Amino acid sequence: MGNNLNQKLFSAADNLRSKMDASEYKNYLLGLIFYKYLSDKLLQKVVELADESLEEYDTADKQTALYQELLSDEESKEDLIATIVDTLGYDIEPAYLFNVLADQAKQNVFQLNELNKAFIQLSSNYDQFSGLFDDVDLQSRKLGADDQQRNVTITEVLKKLNDVDVIGHQGDVIGDAYEYLISQFASEAGKKAGEFYTPHMVSDMMAQIVTIGQEDKRLLSVFDPTMGSGSLMLNVRNYLNYPENVKYHGQELNTTTYNLAKMNLILHGVDAEDMELRNGDTLNKDWPTDEPYTFDSVVMNPPYSAKWSADDTFLDDSRFNRYGKLAPKSKADFAFLLHGYYHLKETGTMAIVLPHGVLFRGAAEGVIRKKLLEDGSIYAVIGMPANLFFGTSIPTTVIILKKNRTNRDVLFIDASSDFIKEKNQNKLTQENIEKVVSTYKERKTIEKYAHVASFEEIKENDFNLNIPRYVDTFEEEDPIDMVSIGKEIKEIRQEKQALETSLFEAISSLQVNSEDAEWIKGALEVFNYEK
Template structure:
């Protein structure tokens, strides 16, 4: 069922695909699916609030009629709207319901302006949806050269989407379908995609790690200061025993991506009171500064080696002031590490994906790394395969950090050779992830795969964490059997002689014209000399 839903949703983009880049048309499709979900969910809620059966009101047309009927009665109207706003957090006028607009599309009387009004009404009336539809630009020339062309394009998308049932599923089906679409757009959008999506298998591995030992918490908080589409945060709940009691805190710099994350959280059934997300710059100004500002888990896949201000005033910032130096202007990697670590609870776990350079680069980064190691903050270093992430082929490392440790040892896992080779992207199998998780839990040496280094060893290595210094994956080559090699050479030579002899005989017996005589004699001379 999930696969069919994914495919039907993705095919709705066909009319947009030929017109613009995937990084742009994703905004239209994901925005429209989100609006349809809100609209369809409202109709189902109306039926339930009216104490009616979904068997009786099985079509959206009937559900809409019931909604209109209840709204036309002054006695029920006020109560109904108040209850909808209380339970769902919004209401939508009947004229702006998705199925009403889609019906107009099917009759070719749809007006783009009505959809625009629907977005504006929802966005201005309720803070939760403020700005969420800004990227569904219905005036864009890319949809068509004039209003009529744009109308035709959106009409076709509405017709296709309306046939998809987005609320008639148990659990997270629609949220997972949305996540699937995000991943499809990420693979199509190439380089730009790394900004908003962490491949599912890497996200899954990180989620499992940060949940270890905290599975039974009645209330659990997760924080992603570079949240992209929010998938890293959402994955954590799959490994908790109280998945409905998770609070999500996240920040994202890119406004389009921030809107995508909000939609993704809502589609995964996260209530407004469990969501604390912000559109802003994580490094330049600390957030959150109010309680709670520390969390049970921190998960991050920040932009690699990004530029930041590295202004000297940050040396007084409580996130960075313990480490003596600031991350360099040209490489903000350690600024992200320290920001996330500052917001980690004393009992929590943090997982961050970064390029390998953070493990061995010197200067300011070396100073910060040394302090983290002296404090026992770095718990594990996992080397990942190359070409796992969209937009970059470099191998990455996942660093695990903890607080209040009695030990300062570091577990090194070299998982760089365990992957399924893909045409464009490499992937991790379930077995690959399982091996990493088991090794992480056991925290013991595994030949050519994992090594537990004590602090003195790390100190001897000048606080360099380059994985090959600790995990020896060198495979000795088989010794060469010179006798058999000699025998093979002898056989090749004898075979060559036989071939030359038969070729000489064949050329000698050829009938040839006078003009070819010189060429034939030359060829025969070569064989004689050999």
């Protein structure tokens, strides 16, 4: 199914690729896929409300005809729309359904303005869609110089996306589509695209770790203050016994990405009352400040070594005031870590991905790290392979934090060599992940892979957490047998001499004309010289 989705996306992207770069055209593709999802979901709901079967109404055209028929009954029309809005949270008029617009595209009678009206109607009637389609700029000159050319471009894209089965897709449609678009066109999209996507397997590993011991919670809250496309938060529910009872809290600075996360959660059937999402700057102003402001699980993949203001006023901020120093202006890594940690419940677990520098850099970062270690806040440090993330090849570390611990030891896991190499990226396998998670659970030393370091050991290392100080992966080479090597050299020399002698004899016995005689003489002199 994944390949099918990828082929359709690649084909649809063909119509946009020559006109704009990947970071722009992904907005069109993802926005349209999302609209198609809302439209297809509504049609399925209509079949269900009419008490009909999806086997009988197995195409969008049949479902649309049923919808129009039900709406033609003036008496039941109001009730039908009210029920749809009550269960789905929105409705779409038949004229604006994705498949209807795509059919018009196939007949070349599609009008761009109709799609625009469809977006406006959803966004203005229902708060949860407000601003969600802003990035699908149908008036952009990049789509074409005039309305007619723009119309042709979108017509082609609609035709191709109409074949994507967004409802039946196994897995995370927006996440899968997004990951594919970035990986396919990462060189064009550049670093920007990768800033808000955590590869699925890394996300999966973090989700497993932050849910350990909390699987049976009747209600679990998760927080991602740099949520990107929201997939990191969504993965958490895969490891819970009550996955439908999760409250999602997230913040994202980039408006386009914030909209993407909102789409992603809606696509995963998260109700409006179960998500509290905010478009804003995580570091400059604390959020959330009202209850609830602490959470069972905190997951983060912030932008690495980003700049921030590091203004002195933050020394009074309750997120940072216990640590003596602020994260440096040029490296906000610890500011993000402390923000997430501040919002962690006393019983919760936090996982954050950061560059290795946070483990050993000195100055202000060293002061903050020392305080975290003295408090017993750092529970585990996991070294990941290089080149896992889009847009950066650096190796990263996943740091696990907890509160209220009786012990101050730290588990180190060196998983940097466990991966499979693919064309542009390294990838983690299911086995790689399972090995990390089971080692994390067992929390014991494994030669060349994991080590539980006592607080005293960490103190002796001046609070430096660089993984090779604790996990020795050095492979000692076998001692060299000099006797057998000497014997081998002697044999090679004898072989060489025998070959030279037979070659010398062969050249000497050659019958040559006077022209070649000079050359032969030179060759024989070289042999004599070498001997």
